[in-house]
Amino acid sequence: MPMNSRKKGGVPLAAVPMYIWTLLLVAIPLIYIVGLSFLTKAQTWGVDLNFTLDSYRKLFTPSYLKVFGQSLYVAVITTIAALAIGYPFAYFTSRLPKRARSLVLMLIIVPFWTNSLVRIYGWMILLRSQGVINGLLISLGVIDSPLKLLYNFGAVMVGMVYALIPFMILSIYNSCEKIDWSLVEAARDLGATRMRAFWSVTVPLTMPGIMAGCVLVFIPSVGLFFISDLLGGAKTMLLGNLIKNELLVARNWPMGAALSVAMLLMTLGIITLYKRMAGDKELEGLL
Amino acid sequence: MKWTKKLLALLLTGAMAATALTGCSSDKPNESQGTEEVLNIFTWADYFPQDILDEFTAETGIKINYNTFESNEEMLMKLQTVQGGDYDIILASDYIIDIAVKEGLVAKLDKEQIPNFGNINPEFQGKFYDVNNEYTVPYAAGIPMIVYNPTMIDFEVTGYEDLWREELADSIVVMDDARNIIGITLKTMDKSFNETDEQVLSQAKEKLMGLKKNIRAFDYSTPYNLMISGETSVGYMFTSQAVLATNENPDLKVCFPKEGMGFGIDSVFVPSAAPNSENAHKFINFILDGERSAHISEQTMYINCNSAATPYIQEEALILPEGALDSAEFIQDVGEATAIYNDIWTEFKMS
Numbered sequence: 098m099p100m101n102s103r104k105k106g107g108v109p110l111a112a113v114p115m116y117i118w119t120l121l122l123v124a125i126p127l128i129y130i131v132g133l134s135f136l137t138k139a140q141t142w143g144v145d146l147n148f149t150l151d152s153y154r155k156l157f158t159p160s161y162l163k164v165f166g167q168s169l170y171v172a173v174i175t176t177i178a179a180l181a182i183g184y185p186f187a188y189f190t191s192r193l194p195k196r197a198r199s200l201v202l203m204l205i206i207v208p209f210w211t212n213s214l215v216r217i218y219g220w221m222i223l224l225r226s227q228g229v230i231n232g233l234l235i236s237l238g239v240i241d242s243p244l245k246l247l248y249n250f251g252a253v254m255v256g257m258v259y260a261l262i263p264f265m266i267l268s269i270y271n272s273c274e275k276i277d278w279s280l281v282e283a284a285r286d287l288g289a290t291r292m293r294a295f296w297s298v299t300v301p302l303t304m305p306g307i308m309a310g311c312v313l314v315f316i317p318s319v320g321l322f323f324i325s326d327l328l329g330g331a332k333t334m335l336l337g338n339l340i341k342n343e344l345l346v347a348r349n350w351p352m353g354a355a356l357s358v359a360m361l362l363m364t365l366g367i368i369t370l371y372k373r374m375a376g377d378k379e380l381e382g383l384l
Numbered sequence: 385m386k387w388t389k390k391l392l393a394l395l396l397t398g399a400m401a402a403t404a405l406t407g408c409s410s411d412k413p414n415e416s417q418g419t420e421e422v423l424n425i426f427t428w429a430d431y432f433p434q435d436i437l438d439e440f441t442a443e444t445g446i447k448i449n450y451n452t453f454e455s456n457e458e459m460l461m462k463l464q465t466v467q468g469g470d471y472d473i474i475l476a477s478d479y480i481i482d483i484a485v486k487e488g489l490v491a492k493l494d495k496e497q498i499p500n501f502g503n504i505n506p507e508f509q510g511k512f513y514d515v516n517n518e519y520t521v522p523y524a525a526g527i528p529m530i531v532y533n534p535t536m537i538d539f540e541v542t543g544y545e546d547l548w549r550e551e552l553a554d555s556i557v558v559m560d561d562a563r564n565i566i567g568i569t570l571k572t573m574d575k576s577f578n579e580t581d582e583q584v585l586s587q588a589k590e591k592l593m594g595l596k597k598n599i600r601a602f603d604y605s606t607p608y609n610l611m612i613s614g615e616t617s618v619g620y621m622f623t624s625q626a627v628l629a630t631n632e633n634p635d636l637k638v639c640f641p642k643e644g645m646g647f648g649i650d651s652v653f654v655p656s657a658a659p660n661s662e663n664a665h666k667f668i669n670f671i672l673d674g675e676r677s678a679h680i681s682e683q684t685m686y687i688n689c690n691s692a693a694t695p696y697i698q699e700e701a702l703i704l705p706e707g708a709l710d711s712a713e714f715i716q717d718v719g720e721a722t723a724i725y726n727d728i729w730t731e732f733k734m735s
Contacts, residue, residue: 225613342562
């Protein structure tokens with residue numbers, strides 16, 4: 098009963114600053130963006146107060162759809178690659194002795210204390226034609242002339258997976274940690290092969306971690322455009338680039354706002370889908 | 385384990401912060417406190433050399449607040465929010481000044497307070513954004529040019545058309561800028577950088593698509609790195625970047641494209657409601673001094689706009705060759721056609 102009355106009793110006083118914060122920094126800008134997306138671009142600067150759906154209509158022209166498609170494609174490939182590398186990593190880490198485990202997790206986290214932009218520049222130094230990798234291969238006599246490692250799709254993928262894989266590893270590790278290994282032993286005792294036991298016991302038990310990891314990798318990878326700019330030579334346009342372009346270069350604020358709203362809806366859609374699939378379980382307490 | 389969750393949350397916050405890369409510099413200029421004289425400058429980072437600013441403060445006792453923006457558009461957005469106030473000196477590009485003047489955000493200069501006004505090279509005056517030289521003082525001029533590496537290619541680059549050559553597959557770097565790149569495409573077709581005709585633009589689009597296979601990377605701010613490291617053999621970049629590249633790698637050669645050049649002038653102006661207008665005029669007069677102006681150009685590596693500075697300049701590339709401006713063309717606001725340019729660019733990038 099006391100619990101109930103507290104719920105009904107409205108907002109606890111301590112939460113008020115939080116509400117003000119959210120209102121000022123989340124709600125109002127969001128309303129502004131949504132409102133802006135229905136206005137018309139003024140000829141030289143700013144917007145005119147004419148209601149129109151043109152910006153949204155334009156979203157469905159082939160070149161814009163292609164940008165959405167490309168962004169999704171990059172995000173999907175990144176997520177799959179992160180899962181493929183991150184799962185075995187997290188799995189084996191969780192089976193290490195306790196001290197080694199903390200050390201490995203520490204080693205994953207420490208690089209992420211530096212700015213991600215700096216780390217991406219580090220990749221550029223490794224990959225460029227007079228860079229570390231090419232230099233090494235040439236001095237070892239493996240190749241005669243430098244390989245073109247930078248400014249292609251592969252380089253973008255390396256950067257994306259590198260930037261986001263800790264989310265995958267930590268989510269899955271979290272699930273692996275909770276596994277009751279006696280269940281796997283039971284499966285083995287009942288005659289399941291190692292593979293069989295893995296697929297029918299371990300994987301389902303770690304499913305929440307896999308799902309959480311995928312969402313945590315997928316959502317930021319739609320927006321991480323600077324990696325594609327730096328490692329891919331800006332040769333494709335992702336949603337982030339497009340929004341920046343509309344706002345700053347084309348000075349078409351309504352279009353930029355409409356794109357942002359579309360991106361927001363897309364992300365919300367993915368989270369909703371995730372919640373459906375994972376039952377009502379929260380995203381490992383994060384969302 | 386609880387702490388892995390916390391770590392995850394921490395990482396996530398980091399990633400979010402990283403995506404908010406641009407435009408977060410804090411730049412609320414300080415109000416002048418009491419009797420202390422101040423000057424609020426608003427421009428790109430490092431565009432006024434620090435030693436010049438220090439010298440100004442030492443000489444006049446006026447304290448300088450240096451506020452930065454990332455792009456011209458950001459500058460105008462802020463200037464509009466403060467209704468032409470808050471800042472005393474703004475240094476920005478020609479086309480945006482054009483808009484700022486039309487929006488009534490620029491004050492007329494009081495030339496009585498600027499004895500050095502006569503030092504300005506008239507070649508850089510009377511341009512579209514300030515036909516009667518009432519509002520602006522040109523600070524630096526930039527001509528995007530072609531830089532190439534003769535040790536990597538076996539022909540001489542003479543103009544934009546050469547960028548389309550088959551031998552250059554996957555080996556050029558160009559600035560990540562719609563107006564400039566579509567502009568040079570138009571130039572190879574003998575049209576203007578500021579073409580607005582839809583038909584012509586769609587022809588330019590066809591031609592532009594053929595350039596994609598030659599492009600190794602788009603890079604707006606550091607294209608010289610790719611030229612210096614030999615990642616690319618030909619590059620199209622701004623003056624300062626070309627100077628940097630050739631200084632670093634003397635093998636590199638510069639080409640002033642024969643089809644005619646694009647051109648831009650960054651100018652200083654005083655906003656319409658500048659709180660310390662008098663100090664602003666003092667500052668303008670200060671930087672127009674010949675020797676100082678030469679020093680500035682050698683630091684920023686942009687072309688100098690000051691006749692009085694010429695005798696002091698060592699680096700030849702910073703002095704405009706006689707008559708070079710005759711064929712040069714400003715990249716101006718194209719109004720409604722901006723949308724067409726942007727669509728072409730999106731399609732080009734996605735091709």
